[in-house]
Amino acid sequence: MNQKAVIPVEQIESIILLIRGQKVILDHDLAKLYGIPTKALKQAVRRNIKRFPSDFMFTLVQQEVAFLRSQIVTSKPGRGGIRYLPMAFTEQGVAMLSSVLNSDRAIQVNVEIMRTFVRLRQMLSAHKDLERKLVALEKKYDEQFKIVFDAIYALMAPLEKPKRKIGFEVKEKKASYTRKTKKTK
Numbered sequence: 157m158n159q160k161a162v163i164p165v166e167q168i169e170s171i172i173l174l175i176r177g178q179k180v181i182l183d184h185d186l187a188k189l190y191g192i193p194t195k196a197l198k199q200a201v202r203r204n205i206k207r208f209p210s211d212f213m214f215t216l217v218q219q220e221v222a223f224l225r226s227q228i229v230t231s232k233p234g235r236g237g238i239r240y241l242p243m244a245f246t247e248q249g250v251a252m253l254s255s256v257l258n259s260d261r262a263i264q265v266n267v268e269i270m271r272t273f274v275r276l277r278q279m280l281s282a283h284k285d286l287e288r289k290l291v292a293l294e295k296k297y298d299e300q301f302k303i304v305f306d307a308i309y310a311l312m313a314p315l316e317k318p319k320r321k322i323g324f325e326v327k328e329k330k331a332s333y334t335r336k337t338k339k340t341k
Contacts, residue, residue: 165272168272176214176244179273180246181245182216182243182244183198183244183245184242190261190262190265192257197253198243200253200257203256211246212246212248213245213246214244215242215243216244218241221241247273251266
């Protein structure tokens with residue numbers, strides 16, 4: 157049970173993306189993990205399309221691809237970039253891939269991916285439990301520490317500085333200057 161993983165968990169975690177509110181892995185990333193060309197993976201999926209309903213796999217739209225391209229910094233279209241829109245596989249879609257791709261490596265990679273998804277779910281669950289406990293503590297001790305919270309908020313408030321006037325002020329009046337003119341005859 158303590159076997160060395162085919163692929164490090166960190167590598168799998170780094171390719172899991174959140175698209176349309178679902179955690180997915182893109183076809184080209186899966187193809188790299190399986191050690192096959194992306195074209196072969198897509199071809200296997202298309203031949204068995206009934207195994208991949210929309211909650212298992214979906215094709216990205218052009219706007220999503222453009223957003224990913226700006227986030228991940230991939231090549232420009234027409235210069236060796238992608239020719240077809242990528243497929244995004246959910247956890248169930250990745251599991252279904254093991255029935256489509258019949259190689260030992262595909263099976264080992266799928267096991268590691270499933271373990272990674274489970275690990276991520278456990279981590280999210282732990283964070284939610286911690287958040288609930290903090291909210292409960294805050295409610296419980298809020299009244300007892302109200303004075304402390306008020307003092308902290310008062311210290312955090314920005315100081316009001318008097319506004320500086322723009323321009324200048326004349327503090328003393330100068331004697332008026334009168335010009336003497338020559339009288340003409």
